[in-house]
Amino acid sequence: MSRAYRTREQWRELIAEFEQSGMSQKDFCEQRGLSTAYFGKRRLRLQREAEDNDTGFALAVPQSPNSQQTLQLRIGQTELMLPLSVSPRWIAQLVKELSA
Template identity: 85%
Template sequence: MSRAYRTREQWRALIAEFEQSALSQKDFCEPHGINPAYFSQRRLELQREAEDNDTGFALAVPQSATSQQTLQLRVGRTELMLPLSVSPRWVAQLVKELSA
C-alpha cells in the first residue's frame, strides 16, 4: 500500500471526522488506508501543536465570497458560524460572556 500525502488541514479534517464517529481508531483507519499507529502519532502532534499555538484568542475566518457570507470563529475544537451581518458589538459581548 502506497502512502497518501495529506496536508495538515486534511489531517485535521480526518481527526475531526474520527472524533465525531463512534468507531474505534482501528475501525476508522482501515477504510481510509491509514496505519492506526501513524494516525495516533499525527493526532498527538496536531493536538500538541494546537496547544502550543493557543494564544487565548479565537481565530476568525471570513468564508470565501463564493460560499455563504459567514464568519467562522474557532477555539480549540469548538466552531461557531455567524452571518457577516451580525453586529461586531454583539460578537464582542458574546466572547466576553463566554470567557467569564
C-alpha cells in the same frame, strides 16, 4: 497500505472526521486504509501544536445527527458537552470567566 501525502489541513479534516465518527481509532483507520500507529502520531502532534499555539479559542465540534443535540467544546484535554439550547451569550461568558 499505500502512502499518500496529506497536508496539515487534510490531516486536521481527517482527524475531525474521526472525532465526529464515534468509531474506534482502529476501525476508522481500517476503513480508510490508514496505519493506526501513524494516524495516532499525527493526531497527537496536531493536538500538541494546537496547545502550543493556543489562541484562546475553543474547538466546537458538532455531534453527528444520530447523537442528542449537543455542542462539544474542547480546550486542550478538557471537554464540555452542552445542549444546543444553551444561550450563546452564556457560553461566551463561561469562556470569558474560564480564561481570566
